[in-house]
Amino acid sequence: MNTAADDFASRLLAWYDRAGRHDLPWMHPRTPYRVWLSEIMLQQTQVQTVMPYFERFVAALPTLPALAAASQDDVLALWSGLGYYARARNLHAAAKLCVERHDGELPRDPDALTALPGIGRSTAGAILAQAWGDRFAILDGNVKRVLARFHGVAGWPGTPAVEKALWLLAESHLPHERLADYTQAQMDFGATLCTRHDPACVICPLQADCVALRDGRVAELPTAKPSKPIPERHALLLLAEDAGQRVLLQKRPPTGIWASLWSLPEAADHETARAWFASHLQGDYDHAEALAPIAHAFTHYHVQLQPLRWRGLGLSAAVRDNDDLRWVARDELVSLGIPAPVRKLLLAVIPARSS
DNA sequence: AAGCCGGGGGG
DNA sequence: CCCCCAGGCTT
Numbered sequence A: 001m002n003t004a005a006d007d008f009a010s011r012l013l014a015w016y017d018r019a020g021r022h023d024l025p026w027m028h029p030r031t032p033y034r035v036w037l038s039e040i041m042l043q044q045t046q047v048q049t050v051m052p053y054f055e056r057f058v059a060a061l062p063t064l065p066a067l068a069a070a071s072q073d074d075v076l077a078l079w080s081g082l083g084y085y086a087r088a089r090n091l092h093a094a095a096k097l098c099v100e101r102h103d104g105e106l107p108r109d110p111d112a113l114t115a116l117p118g119i120g121r122s123t124a125g126a127i128l129a130q131a132w133g134d135r136f137a138i139l140d141g142n143v144k145r146v147l148a149r150f151h152g153v154a155g156w157p158g159t160p161a162v163e164k165a166l167w168l169l170a171e172s173h174l175p176h177e178r179l180a181d182y183t184q185a186q187m188d189f190g191a192t193l194c195t196r197h198d199p200a201c202v203i204c205p206l207q208a209d210c211v212a213l214r215d216g217r218v219a220e221l222p223t224a225k226p227s228k229p230i231p232e233r234h235a236l237l238l239l240a241e242d243a244g245q246r247v248l249l250q251k252r253p254p255t256g257i258w259a260s261l262w263s264l265p266e267a268a269d270h271e272t273a274r275a276w277f278a279s280h281l282q283g284d285y286d287h288a289e290a291l292a293p294i295a296h297a298f299t300h301y302h303v304q305l306q307p308l309r310w311r312g313l314g315l316s317a318a319v320r321d322n323d324d325l326r327w328v329a330r331d332e333l334v335s336l337g338i339p340a341p342v343r344k345l346l347l348a349v350i351p352a353r354s355s
Numbered sequence B: 001a002a003g004c005c006g007g008g009g010g011g
Numbered sequence C: 001c002c003c004c005c006a007g008g009c010t011t
Helices: A007-019 A032-041 A047-060 A064-069 A072-079 A086-101 A110-114 A121-132 A141-151 A160-172 A179-192 A211-215 A270-280 A330-335 A340-349
Strands: A232-240 A247-251 A294-297 A302-310 A325-328
Touching: A007 A179, A032 A047, A032 A086, A032 A121, A047 A072, A064 A086, A072 A086, A072 A330, A110 A121, A121 A179, A141 A160, A141 A179, A141 A211, A232 A247, A232 A270, A232 A340, A294 A340, A302 A340, A330 A340
Parallel strands: A232 A302
Antiparallel strands: A247 A325, A294 A302
């Protein structure tokens, strides 16, 4: 069995001092707000992807009260391109709750923390350990992989039984000191040494006691998620420009894919598109220019988006600009939350204004 | 227990 | 082309 401050933790900490990452943006200064924001951004997202978004976000909204006071559109604009936009909506809602319930600060209590939207057990542990040095375990993808190999735990970690076993193992290794460093050490270790493909076992500080290495099962642990067929979908994107080269954007519904983001009006087929066009725009639907189709992949389905473009259009008199439908100039795109493939399309199609 | 929710990087 | 990544929420 493992003692509380066992070899596992002390070896990991020694490795971290030597080879870990000590200069990530959220470490300097390592405030609760910055730790929290980084942990939310890092959910299912790699460090290199997160860094520029983190810098931009804290520059615009440097404190929790500033985040709470921001508009949802501002928050989504800062998140635009990162994906999993529920994280941004939950972050924003949680900030408001902290202002209401916790005097504008992130609570240090684990139950109060987990009660906030977007913060589960692992994220709460990461925040508590890194922001205050409190003794809580994490169980993210890195830790799951390291523990599954080190202890030879088979079975996909997504199943409750395997996850429960891994939580117990994670807690069994917790040291009594340096919890912030230990937490970072685990993540750095999984991200840079005990990697999914081709881990550096030959220089691993845990190699002497790793069950997977001993049994030659490193490549097959952790057990992969069972794969399922991914459905293919199609949709039309309606790209209407007015005489000033502004594009008509529509706010998406608050649930579902790309919730609450601004995007091009979307239709399942030409019949639906034609009807929407007729009731909102003045012009000839059949005058559309078909642009190159866009292939976009989500985790659980793939979609082919066919953009149709019209120029010099006007809105029907009965429609007008409203809260869910706006003519947007190219310069305004940066201030809105827009799905990545749509943003890319618009920037490619709408010429930058020559100054 | 399974599905939903993005986008990018790597083999 | 496949898989995975500092997961959490909903059903």
